[in-house]
Amino acid sequence: MKPGRLIAVVGPSGVGKDSVMRGINEVLPQSHLVRRVITRAPELGGEVYDPVTVPEFQAMARDGAFVVHWGAHGLHYGIPVSVRYQLNKGTDCLANFSRGALTAGADAFDNFLVLNIIASPKTLASRLAARGRETPDEIAKRLAQAVKPLPQGLNVITLSNDGDLSQTVARAVSALQPASV
Numbered sequence: 001m002k003p004g005r006l007i008a009v010v011g012p013s014g015v016g017k018d019s020v021m022r023g024i025n026e027v028l029p030q031s032h033l034v035r036r037v038i039t040r041a042p043e044l045g046g047e048v049y050d051p052v053t054v055p056e057f058q059a060m061a062r063d064g065a066f067v068v069h070w071g072a073h074g075l076h077y078g079i080p081v082s083v084r085y086q087l088n089k090g091t092d093c094l095a096n097f098s099r100g101a102l103t104a105g106a107d108a109f110d111n112f113l114v115l116n117i118i119a120s121p122k123t124l125a126s127r128l129a130a131r132g133r134e135t136p137d138e139i140a141k142r143l144a145q146a147v148k149p150l151p152q153g154l155n156v157i158t159l160s161n162d163g164d165l166s167q168t169v170a171r172a173v174s175a176l177q178p179a180s181v
């Protein structure tokens with residue numbers, strides 16, 4: 001059985017990674033949305049995740065519960081090893097990833113593809129403000145980290161999400177074909 005692709009969705013905070021991932025999954029329900037483990041309070045929403053405390057996260061990392069994990073915005077994020085079960089049965093998996101963890105991801109997964117979502121600074125600022133998950137101070141810090149180069153040598157699809165979400169999703173689905181997402 002051909003393993004599924006780990007599709008790492010990256011881009012600046014507020015660009016629409018989770019929205020694009022959910023849209024792709026609606027069009028291609030045979031794909032799998034990876035549920036991350038995050039040291040974020042449970043009630044904050046924005047994506048479906050497994051909330052844990054920092055000591056819990058550290059114990060999980062020590063015990064080998066993650067394929068890849070990273071820190072950003074004062075939080076810890078982990079991709080659970082259960083993703084390997086999905087990949088091994090040929091399912092393509094969509095994971096909200098960190099640009100800083102792409103090299104580790106490419107090392108960890110055989111079939112690794114990057115979906116790089118971009119948008120203008122003006123779009124990012126208005127979307128983060130409208131989402132309302134972070135404070136204005138946290139939003140300013142996220143915007144300051146909007147530009148980050150991707151590592152060389154990866155298989156990358158870049159798409160703008162400045163326009164309609166449905167159009168971005170349609171372009172993403174088309175770019176991900178003809179493989180069996």
Ligand SMILES: Nc1ncnc2c1ncn2[C@@H]1O[C@H](COP(=O)(O)OP(=O)(O)OP(=O)(O)O)[C@@H](O)[C@H]1O
Nearest residue numbers: 012013014015016017018019127131161163164165
């Ligand atoms: N094309 C779009 N047009 C209008 N609003 C959008 C579009 N894409 C996403 N949004 C909205 O922008 C906000 C940020 O989107 P989302 O949470 O998906 O971004 P993200 O990249 O996953 O952010 P983060 O990395 O901070 O979690 C959400 O409120 C979402 O509904």
Ligand SMILES: O=P(O)(O)OC[C@H]1O[C@H](OP(=O)(O)O)[C@H](O)[C@@H]1O
Nearest residue numbers: 011013072077096097098099100145
């Ligand atoms: O800036 P880079 O390293 O690409 O991404 C860092 C982190 O920012 C976002 O976190 P959140 O989902 O907004 O909390 C991403 O999901 C990633 O985990």
